[in-house]
Amino acid sequence: MNSVISNNEIAGQFPILKQPVHQDKRLVYLDSAATAQKPLAVIQSMNAFYEHTNANIHRGIHALAEAATEAYENARTKTARFIGVADARQLIFTRNTTESINLIAYTWGRKFLNKGDLVVLTEMEHHSNLVPWYMLAEEKELRIEFVRVRDDGTLDMRHYHDLLEKKPRLVSFTHMSNVLGTINPAKEMIQDAHRAGAVVVIDGAQAVPHFGVNLTDLEPDFYAFSGHKMCGPTGIGVLYGKMDLLNAMPPFMGGGDMIKKVTFEGFSTNDVPYKFEAGTPAIAEGIGMGAAVDYLESVGMDAVFAHEQELTQYAFNVLADVKGLRIIGPGADVRGGVISFTLEGIHPHDVAQILDSEGIAVRAGHHCAMPLHQRFNIPATTRASLYLYNTKADLDALRKGLDKVIEIFA
Amino acid sequence: MDDFYREIILDHYKNPAYKGKLESSDYEFEDENPLCGDHLHIELKTDDKGVITDAKFDGHGCAISMASADMLLETLIGKTIEDVKQLSKQDILDLLGIELSPVRLKCALLSLKVAKAAAYEMEEAHDDLVE
Numbered sequence: 001m002n003s004v005i006s007n008n009e010i011a012g013q014f015p016i017l018k019q020p021v022h023q024d025k026r027l028v029y030l031d032s033a034a035t036a037q038k039p040l041a042v043i044q045s046m047n048a049f050y051e052h053t054n055a056n057i058h059r060g061i062h063a064l065a066e067a068a069t070e071a072y073e074n075a076r077t078k079t080a081r082f083i084g085v086a087d088a089r090q091l092i093f094t095r096n097t098t099e100s101i102n103l104i105a106y107t108w109g110r111k112f113l114n115k116g117d118l119v120v121l122t123e124m125e126h127h128s129n130l131v132p133w134y135m136l137a138e139e140k141e142l143r144i145e146f147v148r149v150r151d152d153g154t155l156d157m158r159h160y161h162d163l164l165e166k167k168p169r170l171v172s173f174t175h176m177s178n179v180l181g182t183i184n185p186a187k188e189m190i191q192d193a194h195r196a197g198a199v200v201v202i203d204g205a206q207a208v209p210h211f212g213v214n215l216t217d218l219e220p221d222f223y224a225f226s227g228h229k230m231c232g233p234t235g236i237g238v239l240y241g242k243m244d245l246l247n248a249m250p251p252f253m254g255g256g257d258m259i260k261k262v263t264f265e266g267f268s269t270n271d272v273p274y275k276f277e278a279g280t281p282a283i284a285e286g287i288g289m290g291a292a293v294d295y296l297e298s299v300g301m302d303a304v305f306a307h308e309q310e311l312t313q314y315a316f317n318v319l320a321d322v323k324g325l326r327i328i329g330p331g332a333d334v335r336g337g338v339i340s341f342t343l344e345g346i347h348p349h350d351v352a353q354i355l356d357s358e359g360i361a362v363r364a365g366h367h368c369a370m371p372l373h374q375r376f377n378i379p380a381t382t383r384a385s386l387y388l389y390n391t392k393a394d395l396d397a398l399r400k401g402l403d404k405v406i407e408i409f410a
Numbered sequence: 411m412d413d414f415y416r417e418i419i420l421d422h423y424k425n426p427a428y429k430g431k432l433e434s435s436d437y438e439f440e441d442e443n444p445l446c447g448d449h450l451h452i453e454l455k456t457d458d459k460g461v462i463t464d465a466k467f468d469g470h471g472c473a474i475s476m477a478s479a480d481m482l483l484e485t486l487i488g489k490t491i492e493d494v495k496q497l498s499k500q501d502i503l504d505l506l507g508i509e510l511s512p513v514r515l516k517c518a519l520l521s522l523k524v525a526k527a528a529a530y531e532m533e534e535a536h537d538d539l540v541e
Contacts, residue, residue, distance in 0.1 A: 347448075347470075347471060347472035347473065348472075349471075349472035349473075349474070349514070349517060350415075350472045350473045350474075353414065353514070354415070357414075365445060365447065366447055370444075370447075373447070379447035379448075379449070379470060380447045408415050408420070409420070409424075409473075
């Protein structure tokens with residue numbers, strides 16, 4: 001299938017991609033799994049907010065306050081619809097995926113998990129879906145077990161089912177790995193976990209930006225993702241939760257907006273989602289998130305995914321005969337556009353530095369997934385990650401850059 | 411760039427003279443740079459006057475961290491433990507002779523941090539050792 005994304009047209013909508021690096025090198029941005037670049041429409045939506053609409057929300061009576069509140073809530077509605085959620089009240093705006101997962105641990109976890117309860121995670125989680133649970137486990141004396149990752153970078157489903165037999169209270173896993181590119185069979189895993197009686201948290205940071213996600217179909221209990229990896233601004237993220245769970249949870253931070261009434265004796269909490277949104281939120285960023293949703297919908301998530309699949313296949317072909325190169329994770333046909341690799345005898349930092357000198361931005365290190373790197377017995381990898389604005393020319397440039405790396409270290 | 415991976419740095423990285431283990435050592439320390447997973451172990455052997463008679467490093471990391479360790483140990487033979495304590499960031503930069511970004515600076519200075527922590531016989535190394 002030919003990609004419906006016309007590369008030049010899409011890349012042209014991202015101002016930063018027109019800017020050379022190191023004086024005269026074309027920027028080849030292959031670090032979208034860390035953060036995505038922003039289209040002009042998103043940048044302009046935030047500028048327009050500050051130029052024409054800026055006011056605090058949910059409190060003023062004046063014209064600007066009403067317009068700002070409407071724009072912010074409109075962004076929430078759009079984002080809910082984008083992930084197949086009819087009731088926008090089920091979306092809590094947070095700073096990012098990390099804060100969303102911490103919110104679950106601090107509120108639901110503290111109230112409903114007890115000493116000895118089992119939490120099931122996987123070996124492919126990044127630090128933000130590990131450390132909040134480690135912290136909670138220490139406080140509440142919980143047990144944590146990890147679903148094994150097989151050598152091909154997929155989860156060991158037999159092991160997953162064995163762990164479910166132990167009746168975990170909570171199962172939390174990534175929809176798509178930020179290192180391996182593995183897309184986990186979320187729907188089936190959620191159904192299995194529910195049958196075992198567990199509450200399910202999905203880390204969707206690498207999923208929502210890259211393919212259509214429908215939570216009405218998936219039915220997780222909680223789902224977390226970030227704006228900045230989906231062409232939106234930094235500082236805004238989402239936590240989706242099932243209404244009965246959100247209602248039963250205590251508030252997260254205390255302050256304005258999360259209360260109904262405050263007296264000298266105490267306070268009563270506001271309704272969902274405001275109960276979890278204390279203080280002035282990231283208003284412009286929320287609106288930027290809404291613009292990012294509009295942008296991605298205008299391209300179409302099926303087209304985004306098809307484009308990335310085509311590029312991933314192309315990347316595998318282009319990298320196939322690079323001497324000493326080993327890609328970690330599944331084959332090109334069953335993964336997203338995240339390609340982590342090692343080059344024999346050359347440290348990823350050196351790879352990244354030489355690629356950078358050619359204008360190619362990749363990530364080097366453990367990508368906030370140290371345990372997963374331990375699992376594969378490698379201290380670090382180089383990661384090239386793709387998005388809708390990347391082209392085959394970007395991957396040809398990567399190949400040329402790697403040839404230079406090998407030449408220098410030969 | 412071609413400057414960054416100077417021949418001398420690549421040479422120390424590919425053919426390190428001081429990589430390995432000592433049969434016995436008087437000072438040793440190991441640490442990592444969590445940002446990139448570099449790991450470095452340095453051992454120093456001294457005579458009764460505190461003069462360094464042999465040194466080895468072991469570990470894994472990028473060309474900058476490994477070359478800087480090899481170059482540093484080369485200069486330490488014949489120096490005293492007190493001399494190691496006096497080493498500064500600038501000494502390492504002079505050895506490498508390249509400009510480094512803040513991230514790569516951590517790679518370059520790992521050897522200094524580990525060598526000084528060894529000399530001070532520390533339990534745990536701190537970043538202010540390499541200021």
